Amino acid sequence: MNDAATPARPSSAGASAEESAPLLAVEELRKHFPLRGGIFSKTLGYVYAVDGVSFTVRRGETLGLVGESGCGKTTTGRVILRLIEPTGGRVLFEGTDVFGLGKKEMRALRRDMQIIFQDPYASLNPRMTVGSIVGEPLAIHRLAKGRAREERVAELLLKVGLRPEHMKRYPHEFSGGQRQRIGIARAVALHPKLIIGDEPVSALDVSIQAQVINLLAALQEEFGLSYLIIAHNLSVVRQMCDRIAVMYLGKIVELGSGENVAHDPKHPYTEALLSAVPIPDPTYKKKRLILSGDVPSPINPPSGCYFHPRCPHKRDDCAVEAPALRDLGNGHLVACHYPLNEPGGSTPKSELLA
Amino acid sequence: MRRLWRRSKTATVGLVLTALLFVSAAAAPLLAPHAPEAVPRDLVRASLQPPSPRHPLGTDLLGRDVLSRVIYGARISLLVGFGAELVAVVLGVAVGMLAGYAGGWTDALLMRLTDTFLAFPSLVLAIAMMAAFQQPGLLNVVVVLSLLGWTGIARVMRAQTLVVMGRDFVQSAQAAGAGTLRILLRYVLPNCLAPLMVAATIGIAGNILAEAGLSFLGIGVSPPTPSWGLMLAQGRSELTTHPWVTIFPGLAIMLTVLGLNLLGDGLRDLLDPQLRR
Numbered sequence: 001m002n003d004a005a006t007p008a009r010p011s012s013a014g015a016s017a018e019e020s021a022p023l024l025a026v027e028e029l030r031k032h033f034p035l036r037g038g039i040f041s042k043t044l045g046y047v048y049a050v051d052g053v054s055f056t057v058r059r060g061e062t063l064g065l066v067g068e069s070g071c072g073k074t075t076t077g078r079v080i081l082r083l084i085e086p087t088g089g090r091v092l093f094e095g096t097d098v099f100g101l102g103k104k105e106m107r108a109l110r111r112d113m114q115i116i117f118q119d120p121y122a123s124l125n126p127r128m129t130v131g132s133i134v135g136e137p138l139a140i141h142r143l144a145k146g147r148a149r150e151e152r153v154a155e156l157l158l159k160v161g162l163r164p165e166h167m168k169r170y171p172h173e174f175s176g177g178q179r180q181r182i183g184i185a186r187a188v189a190l191h192p193k194l195i196i197g198d199e200p201v202s203a204l205d206v207s208i209q210a211q212v213i214n215l216l217a218a219l220q221e222e223f224g225l226s227y228l229i230i231a232h233n234l235s236v237v238r239q240m241c242d243r244i245a246v247m248y249l250g251k252i253v254e255l256g257s258g259e260n261v262a263h264d265p266k267h268p269y270t271e272a273l274l275s276a277v278p279i280p281d282p283t284y285k286k287k288r289l290i291l292s293g294d295v296p297s298p299i300n301p302p303s304g305c306y307f308h309p310r311c312p313h314k315r316d317d318c319a320v321e322a323p324a325l326r327d328l329g330n331g332h333l334v335a336c337h338y339p340l341n342e343p344g345g346s347t348p349k350s351e352l353l354a
Numbered sequence: 355m356r357r358l359w360r361r362s363k364t365a366t367v368g369l370v371l372t373a374l375l376f377v378s379a380a381a382a383p384l385l386a387p388h389a390p391e392a393v394p395r396d397l398v399r400a401s402l403q404p405p406s407p408r409h410p411l412g413t414d415l416l417g418r419d420v421l422s423r424v425i426y427g428a429r430i431s432l433l434v435g436f437g438a439e440l441v442a443v444v445l446g447v448a449v450g451m452l453a454g455y456a457g458g459w460t461d462a463l464l465m466r467l468t469d470t471f472l473a474f475p476s477l478v479l480a481i482a483m484m485a486a487f488q489q490p491g492l493l494n495v496v497v498v499l500s501l502l503g504w505t506g507i508a509r510v511m512r513a514q515t516l517v518v519m520g521r522d523f524v525q526s527a528q529a530a531g532a533g534t535l536r537i538l539l540r541y542v543l544p545n546c547l548a549p550l551m552v553a554a555t556i557g558i559a560g561n562i563l564a565e566a567g568l569s570f571l572g573i574g575v576s577p578p579t580p581s582w583g584l585m586l587a588q589g590r591s592e593l594t595t596h597p598w599v600t601i602f603p604g605l606a607i608m609l610t611v612l613g614l615n616l617l618g619d620g621l622r623d624l625l626d627p628q629l630r631r
Contacts, residue, residue: 083525110531123522127544136540137530186530 022056023226029053029089031079048298049075051250062227064241068295072250073230077196114187118199120179124171130182131167137189156185177208197229235277238262246270249306256332266339268313313346365620371613379428386422390580402596412598423580424606430581435562441500443554446507454515471505484573495574499561510553514546548625552618559614566607582607
């Protein structure tokens, strides 16, 4: 393999100190989209898409970010990568404040942070060959050119389960699953440290989903990648992730290890999400907990706890005071006044958890 | 060709007519029976001859072969039509793409400039600009028409840029660290080609028509160049007595413009996936 093709890692000074520090730390991240209207584009209000989100991604870890459509999870991912400019908060990547970087430094940092998109039909430039799609990051960062680049691209294609001959073809000649593999090859081309997967398998057939999940796991093993997986499907996240964060209306309502969140959810919203996961057993009749109503408008969120209008466990003060995210022990955080299965808390409604 | 016919009759007819224009322009010396600007010595007998085996489309006032002049006229029309459109496309793409990409003040400024150009009746503006040049001539016509033609291209490009910028692959380029120039040239422009080609094709037709109009008014291409518009103007006084002098160049203009417009419409149908069956 060509040496120039291997992205050199800056040697981390004080490795021992950094070892324990998280790879990515998101602190009080906010993104409010202004709503404009009228003849003079007056700002009429804001969409509180992301409203004070904090979490960390540790090295080699997979963190899942789940929530309904419109809860701000995609925006969170894109703001971290500065594909959308933030309104407030900080993102620290290996201790560097991402939002404080200049254009040049930001470009250099992009080598370490990549993204996989949801829709493999929209995320590949239809006018570029697969070879240039996958090889472009190498070209942008001047890591390889000519034959060396071609060899790297061939290698990457093999890694994601495609063939080097595919280089000369265009995206429309591939199936959804294959296209997603092309997108993955492009994301790992620079040997990043963190990959943000924005619903990486949601647009794929179920049979293909498993293949792509396995591919992502294999790549994580090989390159020591950390993932932030954004998804609405809890079963996918449960399968892939070490820790899970649950988002509702621009805020994180629960965060904990995959085990804890999936089997002992503390937030009523998580309970409802889990209850919606289908169980592949026709004889099993479970009592579903079905949420009524829609996600409230992020333009004009409800008072108190954002979830209270739909919460089956709500009590009077839920509408008044917004619960803070608090640790219930062993890193299991929840933003609820009356967490499930806790002393003084609520009793789960769905059978699955009882 | 047969497959094209099946998919779009409009495009096929347009393509054939446009190809005809190209062939007559390229092979003019081979196709034309006489030199287009040659004035015979015996002017009195050669002038205004009706169509005959020797002059299939007759002769004009100066005894020149109308067929040869119509064939050579294709060169002028092509040169003006394509030349002016080329400049207009370069200008329009730059303005439209920049406006769509940058947004905000840049967008507002560039688009109001475009609107200002569009607010003038184009023929009046063309006459004013030609007057400013103080002399007719092929090059001046090309300059004037390209200065008028970029506005439509700019609008199409701006709209298309806005559409393409919203697609995920542009964010994917940003995430990979691509700079503005790379995003514009490798992502935005190639994905704007379809509407751009349609707009440019119809623009060429407009240019040919405008050149004919300017030449007809005597402020376009100067004689003795065989321009169709000029031929119309010169035959005007004999229209009732010797119609062939005006009919054939007029027919040439009509078929050319029709062909290009059909080609443009056909391309739109072929390239628009929503209309594709």
